[in-house]
Amino acid sequence: MTTSRSRRAAPAKSAGGGRFLATAMVAGVTLGMGALLLWPRDGERSEPAPSAVAPKPAPPAAVASPTGVRALPAAEQLARAARTVFGPTGKASSAGEGGQVVTTPARLVWRGDTAVLISTAEMVDGCHGCTGGLDIAYLKPAGDGFTLVQRWPDAVSGSSWGAPPGEWSVSDKFGANPVIYASGGGTWQGYTCSVFTLTELGAGGPVGLVSVPEGYDDSGAGTTPATTLEGKIANIVPGRGFDVHYTGTQSFTDHYVRQGDKYAVRGETRMPTC
Known part of the structure; x- marks a missing residue:
């Protein structure tokens, strides 16, 4: 008895793969032609623009070194x-x-x-x-x-x-010229008082600007009630004025204004003196 074997049909090629290959070939040709069209012809190629170079900063001016006695x-x-x-x-x-x-x-x-x-x-x-x-x-x-x-x-x-x-210093806060702040005082019959002075080192020499009551204490004199006050400079405005703020048994502020080459208190001070 003869048995016939059935033949298997060969798998059919995918139609999609063929279309993809054809599409890729067309796209490649198109891009190549576009590149040739866009490529500049001889003489039309532009040179790359030079990059902007920041100007070199000028060297700092030389500072003259001190000479003579100032170099010591x-x-x-x-x-x-x-x-x-x-x-x-x-x-x-x-x-x-x-x-x-x-x-x-x-x-x-x-x-x-x-x-x-x-x-x-x-x-x-x-x-x-x-x-x-x-x-x-x-x-x-x-x-x-x-x-x-x-x-x-x-x-x-x-x-x-x-x-x-008793205390002194040199300040540049009062104006263009240096000013010497100096405080001194003493005790007389139980009253202790101190005063500070401002002296400007002007072009032609020292100039006394003002003398201001700074401290007061009458407790040694047996005064009842005793008064103790101490003043501190505050709110300096160069060339114009400053305040003296007093604290202790009382609290108040005197304002001094510059008038020419002197300072003067505005109004009347409440600060007692010896």
Whole structure:
């Protein structure tokens, strides 16, 4: 008996694959022709634009180095200024109205091209009513040293018993010129008072700007009730004015305004004095 085997039909090729291949070929030809059309012909190709280069910043201006005496350390400048004013010893001892006065250099301040030597002046064995102070001298640099322009031995007042100011400093907050703040005082019959002064280092020399009551205490005098007040400078406006705020048994503020080369309190102060 003969058995016939059935033949399997060969799988049919996918029609979709053929269409994909044809589409890809057409797309490739189209892109190639487009690229040829867009490619610039000789002479039409533009050179790439040069990238913007930021200009180089100008080199900083050279700062002139100090020369002569200004190139020396501060301590050496002070020593040379002291020898210029007071001689080889760098300090002075002289006879005053209330006794021997010893003047000791304390600080050198530059005001432009002028050097200002500030020295403390103390009276040895001074009397109760005697006061010391600050000695001020203006100098000009000369090579590696100084020459003296002018000296003011009693420029700033100090405290009783021949003492210099109990506290002093140099400030640049009041205006274009440096200003010396100096506080001094004493006790008389149980009343203790202190005053501060402002002295401007002007072009022609020191100028006293104002003297302001700073502290008051009458408890030593047996006053009932006792009054104790202390003032502090506040609200400085350069070249125009400042406040003095007092605290203690009372609290109030005095306002000082500049009038020419002086300061004056606005209205009347409530601060008692000795």
